[in-house]
Amino acid sequence: MLLLIIAMVAVFYVFDLQQYLTLDWLKTQQTLIESYHRSHPVLTMMIYALAYIVVTGLSLPGAVVLTLAGGALFGLLWGTVIVSFASTIGATLAFLAARFLFRDTVQSRFGQRLQALNQGIDKDGALYLFTLRLVPVFPFFLINLAMGLTLLRTWTFYWVSQLGMLPGTLVYVNAGTQLAKIESMSGILSPALLGSFALLGVFPLLTKKFVNMIQTRKLYAKWQKPRHFDNNLVVIGAGSGGLVTSYIAAAVKAKVTLIEKHKMGGDCLNTGCVPSKALIRSAKWLSHLKRSKEFGFGQASVDFEFADIMKRVQSVIKTVEPHDSIERYAALGVEVIQGEANIVSPWEVQVTTADGVKAITTRSIVIAAGAHPFIPPIPGIEKINYLTSDSIWHLRQLPKRLIVLGGGPIGCELAQCFARLGSYVIQIEMLPRLLIREDPDVSEAVMARFKQEGIDCRLEHTAKQFVIENEEKILIADYHGQQVRIPFDEILISIGRAANVQGYGVEALGIALTPRKTIDTNPFQETNYPNIYACGDVAGPYQFTHTAAHQAWYAAVNALFGQFKKFRTDYSVIPWATFTDPEVARVGLNEQDAKQQDIDYDVVRYGIDDLDRAIADGVAHGFVKVLTQPGKDKILGVTIVGEHAGDLIAEFILAMKHGIGLNKILGTIHIYPTMAEANKYVAGVWKREHAPQGLLKWLERYHAWLRGQ
Numbered sequence: 030m031l032l033l034i035i036a037m038v039a040v041f042y043v044f045d046l047q048q049y050l051t052l053d054w055l056k057t058q059q060t061l062i063e064s065y066h067r068s069h070p071v072l073t074m075m076i077y078a079l080a081y082i083v084v085t086g087l088s089l090p091g092a093v094v095l096t097l098a099g100g101a102l103f104g105l106l107w108g109t110v111i112v113s114f115a116s117t118i119g120a121t122l123a124f125l126a127a128r129f130l131f132r133d134t135v136q137s138r139f140g141q142r143l144q145a146l147n148q149g150i151d152k153d154g155a156l157y158l159f160t161l162r163l164v165p166v167f168p169f170f171l172i173n174l175a176m177g178l179t180l181l182r183t184w185t186f187y188w189v190s191q192l193g194m195l196p197g198t199l200v201y202v203n204a205g206t207q208l209a210k211i212e213s214m215s216g217i218l219s220p221a222l223l224g225s226f227a228l229l230g231v232f233p234l235l236t237k238k239f240v241n242m243i244q245t246r247k248l249y250a251k252w253q254k255p256r257h258f259d260n261n262l263v264v265i266g267a268g269s270g271g272l273v274t275s276y277i278a279a280a281v282k283a284k285v286t287l288i289e290k291h292k293m294g295g296d297c298l299n300t301g302c303v304p305s306k307a308l309i310r311s312a313k314w315l316s317h318l319k320r321s322k323e324f325g326f327g328q329a330s331v332d333f334e335f336a337d338i339m340k341r342v343q344s345v346i347k348t349v350e351p352h353d354s355i356e357r358y359a360a361l362g363v364e365v366i367q368g369e370a371n372i373v374s375p376w377e378v379q380v381t382t383a384d385g386v387k388a389i390t391t392r393s394i395v396i397a398a399g400a401h402p403f404i405p406p407i408p409g410i411e412k413i414n415y416l417t418s419d420s421i422w423h424l425r426q427l428p429k430r431l432i433v434l435g436g437g438p439i440g441c442e443l444a445q446c447f448a449r450l451g452s453y454v455i456q457i458e459m460l461p462r463l464l465i466r467e468d469p470d471v472s473e474a475v476m477a478r479f480k481q482e483g484i485d486c487r488l489e490h491t492a493k494q495f496v497i498e499n500e501e502k503i504l505i506a507d508y509h510g511q512q513v514r515i516p517f518d519e520i521l522i523s524i525g526r527a528a529n530v531q532g533y534g535v536e537a538l539g540i541a542l543t544p545r546k547t548i549d550t551n552p553f554q555e556t557n558y559p560n561i562y563a564c565g566d567v568a569g570p571y572q573f574t575h576t577a578a579h580q581a582w583y584a585a586v587n588a589l590f591g592q593f594k595k596f597r598t599d600y601s602v603i604p605w606a607t608f609t610d611p612e613v614a615r616v617g618l619n620e621q622d623a624k625q626q627d628i629d630y631d632v633v634r635y636g637i638d639d640l641d642r643a644i645a646d647g648v649a650h651g652f653v654k655v656l657t658q659p660g661k662d663k664i665l666g667v668t669i670v671g672e673h674a675g676d677l678i679a680e681f682i683l684a685m686k687h688g689i690g691l692n693k694i695l696g697t698i699h700i701y702p703t704m705a706e707a708n709k710y711v712a713g714v715w716k717r718e719h720a721p722q723g724l725l726k727w728l729e730r731y732h733a734w735l736r737g738q
């Protein structure tokens with residue numbers, strides 16, 4: 030197709046067909062053409078339309094002259110109709126050619142970077158196109174080709190183009206009806222007319238902005254704006270998101286109040302990352318003991334009380350607590366209030382404390398209220414006294430038979446802990462594999478270890494009902510249409526986390542939510558109230574401590590300085606880890622994401638079973654998998670499965686963030702023997718797989734020649 034287009038364009042220039050598309054030629058041939066038109070009206074119209082479509086379809090110069098000819102030949106009405114359809118069809122052909130030839134390459138190469146553009150096109154594409162069509166600064170052929178590279182729908186492109194080009198078409202066709210009087214093309218569009226077109230073009234965009242402004246005003250109209258404010262910022266929730274927000278606000282000397290109704294540190298410190306990692310450590314220690322022979326010890330055993338392990342978990346929390354304490358934040362300049370916040374107006378937050386209710390007026394609010402475990406409405410669930418990631422930390426007796434409902438990161442981490450500590454763990458997952466967001470080979474590696482450690486993984490099982498029979502709790506699950514009964518002593522529900530959006534003013538103010546029932550924020554962390562921001566689990570889309578902290582920076586800075594400059598939250602390099610054994614860490618794309626997003630990639634893999642340090646440490650398993658741009662060393666994403674994967678991936682996070690490729694990682698000295706060498710070795714695998722084979726053959730011949738052979 031490309032060759033055909035090139036050939037047609039070449040014919041146009043080689044045979045100098047351009048000479049027939051000039052004002053002078055048209056004027057000299059006008060009588061001849063008109064007489065031909067009179068004798069063959071339909072044929073002339075068809076030839077004319079075809080010529081128009083070919084010229085615009087091939088992005089050749091001459092459309093303006095053709096449009097004038099249309100006016101001269103067919104008059105204002107028919108000229109406009111014919112030109113309007115022919116030009117739009119031609120433009121659409123050019124659009125489709127660009128799309129067919131280049132869009133996949135462009136989208137797969139720059140897919141991630143084009144994300145914002147694609148979202149913009151998805152949301153406002155028609156408006157932008159309309160503006161471009163009407164503001165005569167942008168050459169039409171460029172618009173056709175550029176739009177073909179985006180995800181704009183063809184039908185949208187067609188009708189918006191036809192509509193947007195209509196005023197211009199009218200002006201030129203009308204001018205064509207007076208062809209004899211036209212001396213040059215530049216005179217056709219007067220500056221005033223050009224200006225009117227530009228105005229018409231930006232009108233829809235301005236209207237949209239205006240409508241948004243009115244809607245925002247309407248939102249605020251219900252409340253009286255205070256003349257003075259107590260605060261610059263009020264932050265709701267002292268978890269990872271809220272702590273970082275208030276820290277930043279205090280650092281730049283804003284007056285900020287942080288309100289926490291429960292415990293400072295939020296989920297991460299009290300019921301999430303910290304206790305889970307502490308429990309994982311104890312369980313891991315025990316797992317090593319079970320492998321004592323492998324390490325050269327005879328029979329090794331240990332006495333332990335589960336309650337003591339859970340006490341250690343609490344003592345770890347106590348040790349970390351000062352980092353997130355009221356005292357620390359007060360010393361940093363944050364006013365911390367222990368109480369329940371309620372947003373009563375866009376500029377006022379009421380706090381209910383043990384001493385009563387206090388009202389704070391504020392210029393901006395950041396909501397960082399977190400999330401809670403989602404409890405599915407399974408019949409009988411209310412009778413079984415289930416555990417969640419909030420309550421499991423109160424357990425002091427190890428459950429004999431523990432069901433873990435859910436095969437996501439939290440379910441997997443805790444299932445393995447309890448299995449290692451001695452529970453019989455049955456993990457129920459309705460999907461065909463654990464850790465569904467990761468690639469299948471990752472799920473397989475984790476599942477293989479889980480099975481080896483005695484976890485009873487039940488995939489494709491859907492929990493349907495809970496019953497209690499003879500004082501025994503039973504889960505009834507559906508497995509491929511069959512009813513499966515699973516008795517248990519305790520059950521941990523870990524099938525996801527729902528944002529905290531109720532009971533503190535979000536519904537009352539009408540703060541918009543996403544379909545996933547998280548607070549809807551724009552790229553600046555702003556809600557539909559431009560002075561109310563949200564970050565962390567309550568906003569999503571990620572639910573990690575580090576992403577909450579990352580968003581918090583944007584929420585704080587935009588809330589305090591947004592009137593000067595706003596910063597878009599940068600989601601270009603988001604890493605995470607699941608702390609199972611083997612650990613799973615990821616940054617950027619994995620294979621299933623790349624396939625879903627239609628992004629081309631090369632993949633290289635290094636098996637950690639080959640790594641000296643891993644062998645010495647008895648952790649010779651797992652892999653490093655890197656996705657790169659085809660033929661280049663640019664990293665698109667990395668998955669590491671294995672010991673310390675969450676730490677090892679830091680090198681790739683840095684590399685991706687700063688555009689460092691595998692060649693540079695390969696050229697960096699890594700200490701021997703360390704696990705981190707795996708990163709260098711995977712870069713080595715890439716290098717070998719991309720070695721220039723042709724050049725190497727020549728080198729072989731060269732060396733042979735040196736040897737005189």
Ligand SMILES: Cc1cc2nc3c(=O)[nH]c(=O)nc-3n(C[C@H](O)[C@H](O)[C@H](O)COP(=O)(O)OP(=O)(O)OC[C@H]3O[C@@H](n4cnc5c(N)ncnc54)[C@H](O)[C@@H]3O)c2cc1C
Nearest residue numbers: 266268269270290295296297301370399565566572573574
């Ligand atoms: C078991 C488990 C393990 C996890 N492990 C990891 C991990 O290893 N790594 C990782 O990155 N992430 C992990 N997470 C996720 C992490 O804990 C969360 O992403 C993080 O805590 C989110 O922080 P946040 O500030 O958004 O919310 P939160 O930490 O939930 O804080 C929100 C706070 O807001 C308070 N609040 C709510 N409403 C009000 C109100 N009206 N007035 C006053 N205060 C209010 C709440 O009491 C809470 O303290 C884990 C989570 C769980 C459950």
